[in-house]
Amino acid sequence: MHASIRACVLLAATLITSLAWAVPYTPATDTELLQALPPRLDSARQILDPAAAARTAQALIEAARREGDPRFLGQAQAILNHWNDVATAPVRLLVLRATVQQSLHRFDQALDTLGVVLRREPADAQALLTRATILQVRGDYRGATQDCQRLWSGGAAVPAQLCLAGIASMTGRAAATEVLLLRLLDGVSSNDRATRVWAYTLLAEGAERLGKASAAERYFQQALATDPGDRYLLAAFSDWLLDQRRATEVIALTASAGQDDNLLLRRALAWSRLGDARALTLTAQLRERHDLAARRGERTHLREEARLSLWLEHDAARALALAQQNWLQQKESADCRILLEAAAAARNASQREGVLQWALANGVSDARLAHWGST
Amino acid sequence: MIAPARWLLLLLACIVWPGVASAHVSSDSFLVLRASGNTLAGHWDIALRDLDVVLDLDANGDRQLSWGEVRSHASDISSYALRGLAITEQGALCELRTGAMMIDRHQGEAFVVLPLLAHCRAAVASPVIGYQLFAGVDANHRGLLDLELSGATFSAALAPGAPATRFEPHAGGRCQALRQYMGTGIEHIWSGYDHLLFLLSLLLPAVWRRQQPQAGAHGSLRAAVLDVARIVTAFTVAHSITLALATFDVVRVPPRWSESAIALSIVVAALNNLWPVVTRRIWLMAFGFGLLHGFGFANVLSDLGLPAPTLAMALLGFNLGVEAGQLAVVLAFLPVAYLLRDTFFYRRLVFTGGSVLVALAGASWLLERAAGLPPLTQWLFR
Numbered sequence: 001m002h003a004s005i006r007a008c009v010l011l012a013a014t015l016i017t018s019l020a021w022a023v024p025y026t027p028a029t030d031t032e033l034l035q036a037l038p039p040r041l042d043s044a045r046q047i048l049d050p051a052a053a054a055r056t057a058q059a060l061i062e063a064a065r066r067e068g069d070p071r072f073l074g075q076a077q078a079i080l081n082h083w084n085d086v087a088t089a090p091v092r093l094l095v096l097r098a099t100v101q102q103s104l105h106r107f108d109q110a111l112d113t114l115g116v117v118l119r120r121e122p123a124d125a126q127a128l129l130t131r132a133t134i135l136q137v138r139g140d141y142r143g144a145t146q147d148c149q150r151l152w153s154g155g156a157a158v159p160a161q162l163c164l165a166g167i168a169s170m171t172g173r174a175a176a177t178e179v180l181l182l183r184l185l186d187g188v189s190s191n192d193r194a195t196r197v198w199a200y201t202l203l204a205e206g207a208e209r210l211g212k213a214s215a216a217e218r219y220f221q222q223a224l225a226t227d228p229g230d231r232y233l234l235a236a237f238s239d240w241l242l243d244q245r246r247a248t249e250v251i252a253l254t255a256s257a258g259q260d261d262n263l264l265l266r267r268a269l270a271w272s273r274l275g276d277a278r279a280l281t282l283t284a285q286l287r288e289r290h291d292l293a294a295r296r297g298e299r300t301h302l303r304e305e306a307r308l309s310l311w312l313e314h315d316a317a318r319a320l321a322l323a324q325q326n327w328l329q330q331k332e333s334a335d336c337r338i339l340l341e342a343a344a345a346a347r348n349a350s351q352r353e354g355v356l357q358w359a360l361a362n363g364v365s366d367a368r369l370a371h372w373g374s375t
Numbered sequence: 376m377i378a379p380a381r382w383l384l385l386l387l388a389c390i391v392w393p394g395v396a397s398a399h400v401s402s403d404s405f406l407v408l409r410a411s412g413n414t415l416a417g418h419w420d421i422a423l424r425d426l427d428v429v430l431d432l433d434a435n436g437d438r439q440l441s442w443g444e445v446r447s448h449a450s451d452i453s454s455y456a457l458r459g460l461a462i463t464e465q466g467a468l469c470e471l472r473t474g475a476m477m478i479d480r481h482q483g484e485a486f487v488v489l490p491l492l493a494h495c496r497a498a499v500a501s502p503v504i505g506y507q508l509f510a511g512v513d514a515n516h517r518g519l520l521d522l523e524l525s526g527a528t529f530s531a532a533l534a535p536g537a538p539a540t541r542f543e544p545h546a547g548g549r550c551q552a553l554r555q556y557m558g559t560g561i562e563h564i565w566s567g568y569d570h571l572l573f574l575l576s577l578l579l580p581a582v583w584r585r586q587q588p589q590a591g592a593h594g595s596l597r598a599a600v601l602d603v604a605r606i607v608t609a610f611t612v613a614h615s616i617t618l619a620l621a622t623f624d625v626v627r628v629p630p631r632w633s634e635s636a637i638a639l640s641i642v643v644a645a646l647n648n649l650w651p652v653v654t655r656r657i658w659l660m661a662f663g664f665g666l667l668h669g670f671g672f673a674n675v676l677s678d679l680g681l682p683a684p685t686l687a688m689a690l691l692g693f694n695l696g697v698e699a700g701q702l703a704v705v706l707a708f709l710p711v712a713y714l715l716r717d718t719f720f721y722r723r724l725v726f727t728g729g730s731v732l733v734a735l736a737g738a739s740w741l742l743e744r745a746a747g748l749p750p751l752t753q754w755l756f757r
Contacts, residue, residue, distance in 0.1 A: 023479070024418075024477040024478065024479040024488040025477060025478060025479070026475075026477050026478070027442035027478055029442065030441060030442050030443030030446065031441055031442070031443060032441060032442045033439050033440070033441050034423060034440050034441065034442060034445065034478060034485040035423040035424060035427075035439070035440045035484065035485040036438065036439055036440075037424060037427055037433060037438045037439065037440060038424075038438070039438065040433075040438075070400070070401045070515065071400075071401065071402050071424070071425075071513065071515075073515060074401065074402055074513035074514050074515025074516055075428070075512065075513050075514075077513075077514035077515060078509075078511055078512050078513055078514040081511075081514055104515070261400075280629040280631060281629075284629070285482075285483075288482065289400060289482060292400065292403065292482065292519075293401070295519050295530065295532055296401065296403065296517045296519065296532045297517075297532050298401075313630075314743070314744075
């Protein structure tokens with residue numbers, strides 16, 4: 001009896017000490033390593049040449065996406081801020097600025113910038129594609145379709161098809177989209193990794209919407225084979241694995257891909273499903289991150305915060321508030337899902353009705369809609 | 376008795392476990408300042424990663440920063456930082472000085488900790504702070520400021536290059552803040568059914584305490600009041616202690632553990648009414664479990680991220696509020712319970728029936744919190 005009490009006390013002490021850690025200190029030796037640095041990118045220099053600025057900003061944006069590190073976006077923005085006059089700034093730099101804004105989830109700003117670009121250069125493919133993506137995320141399917149069609153008339157056939165495929169998949173034509181995408185992939189060179197990954201990702205999401213589990217897995221695997229480090233893909237596949245009750249595979253997937261908040265969230269969810277106490281530490285860490293973002297005045301990851309609140313902190317009311325706020329900004333499948341789940345947990349039936357009506361009105365069709373948030 | 380080898384293993388777990396690898400956040404610096412007379416004192420935590428972008432600290436190019444590399448750039452770091460901060464009081468610039476650099480970790484990243492001291496020409500009453508750190512380098516960088524001024528705390532996210540911000544305390548800031556936190560405390564205990572249910576479970580049998588026979592007619596009332604007072608005081612003292620410990624991060628308990636333990640305490644208290652195991656010195660039980668309940672209040676204040684002196688005042692206000700709210704409930708309960716104590720209504724329905732219901736509620740909470748299940752009430756009222 002006494003031994004097990006002692007064990008309990010020590011276990012409690014372990015948990016407590018592992019959570020409380022940060023105190024300022026003076027390192028004992030000069031050789032103590034403090035911080036790992038990413039590969040050096042030329043960003044701090046004052047760049048006044050537009051071409052050089054475009055190259056550097058592009059490199060920073062790609063680094064941000066690859067590493068899942070928003071710091072590079074801030075650095076890109078600092079360079080692009082030298083050309084603040086939207087009437088005279090080079091179009092290329094404005095498009096890059098809109099890309100940064102989109103990556104930071106500042107959709108209104110991005111749409112404003114893209115509006116300026118497209119008034120000056122109505123056929124700019126990158127701008128059209130970026131705007132179509134944002135509009136789709138926003139749930140403006142008509143506006144997004146128009147931009148995709150303008151892409152098509154501008155001659156960018158493959159991006160235009162992918163653009164249209166994304167919208168079609170969301171709005172009830174996932175089966176037809178699958179056929180189209182497979183045909184498209186046949187014609188795309190195996191060196192064109194970006195297009196292949198994009199196509200496979202759309203195929204996987206389409207298969208999910210149709211409720212075809214083995215097809216979804218196949219497409220996810222093919223996408224990951226093409227680009228094993230794509231963070232969006234890793235997060236999407238992790239979510240699918242969690243739904244399939246394959247939480248242990250999520251642990252492996254998220255460990256090898258480095259660490260960023262999105263993947264950490266899936267990791268915490270997986271640990272939570274497995275009953276592993278490490279979920280608690282990670283939950284606390286993620287909560288700190290979100291609180292820090294709130295202090296900065298940024299509420300751009302509301303979807304993830306809502307999932308954290310609902311599934312890891314078991315706070316349905318907070319999750320619902322966050323999911324509702326998120327819904328004002330974004331209307332992707334995952335946003336729909338967390339809203340329905342939070343509404344169910346908070347016993348808000350009218351919210352559920354509202355979402356289903358929105359889906360009906362916008363032609364959104366998803367085999368999982370009826371299932372989400374009903375238990 | 377646990378074998379020594381297993382003790383060693385558990386001890387190693389204490390030391391080794393905290394290794395959570397670094398992860399990615401936006402660029403933040405943390406500026407903590409406290410005004411006192413003509414000076415502002417505090418510290419400024421700046422990320423090593425950010426400083427490397429500007430100052431190129433990695434001398435040997437191995438993409439790892441060592442203390443030696445950082446230390447050799449100490450004066451560069453200090454002067455770069457001071458160029459990024461301007462504090463003015465009544466139009467005159469305050470003189471800024473830094474102290475010996477230290478290191479701290481936030482969100483898994485290493486930060487330089489610069490002790491700061493600002494000397495102003497006049498008493499610091501409404502300082503204007505201009506922030507320029509990493510201007511032109513990272514447009515997304517923010518300086519997260521915690522400023523304590525005349526007992527009030529100000530939090531701000533300063534953007535490099537944005538217009539300077541003026542901080543002015545409202546009149547009566549300290550009293551107002553105290554009252555605000557008291558309100559939070561009262562609201563918290565009244566909406567925290569688990570705490571109240573635990574307390575009431577302990578108080579239900581208290582009205583039956585009998586004083587010694589020779590004490591006279593008012594003996595049993597006096598005994599009852601004394602007993603209630605003992606229990607409530609013990610509970611209050613206990614949860615105040617752990618609330619303070621948790622708020623100042625001296626002790627941290629994961630919410631799932633503390634919430635589950637609180638639910639368990641409710642079950643135990645209610646079951647003890649039905650099958651008395653502890654009949655004397657109930658106040659000890661109130662104290663023991665009260666320690667757990669304190670953790671249940673803690674996240675309210677620690678979430679605010681206040682600096683220690685303001686947190687102390689917030690804690691005082693919050694605790695007073697909790698006690699006031701608690702006292703209100705006890706004062707409402709006690710006379711009614713005492714008058715009804717001999718009735719069938721009280722004995723069977725309130726006491727026995729109430730204890731059963733409380734035990735069930737506690738058990739369902741325990742299941743929810745420990746097993747992480749969705750609220751069972753959701754399932755019931757589907």
